[in-house]
Amino acid sequence: MLGVMLTERESQEMEYLLKRELEELLLDLSDSRIDGIVKRAMEERYQMIFKLYKRFTPQKEYLQYVRQRQYSGKYKESKTD
Template sequence: MFGLMLNAKETQEMEYLLKRELEELLLDLTDSRIDGIVKRAMEERYQIIFRMYKRFVNPKEYMKYMRNRQTSKKAEQHRKTE
């Protein structure tokens, strides 16, 4: 466990950075040119960053970035067939 104290401006900056990273990962996860192994690593990274983002914003905000389990399952099935 690691503790971190941030002031209001730093909190806003952290929210912004995490949000941008989530958006970039979502875009990359839809790219068909990216290999399944790489997408699996990206999905794991997405989950970690999403959990961090949830700590900074209210539920209404983080619901926008919640991944659909069906999408994740389809991606996993696709990786297995490759």
């Protein structure tokens, strides 16, 4: 575990950066042209960034970014024999 001390301004900047990244990932996850394997990796990244975002914002703000796992079993790697 790591600890980081941030000023209020740095904390606000981190919150802003994480929020923008979450919004960009949401947009990309809704794109039907992106392959399932890529979407699964993006979903994992979304979950990690969301956990960080939760640490910087009150519950009221981060609840809008709660997401159900839509790609868990739907996009399994297909094996070709």
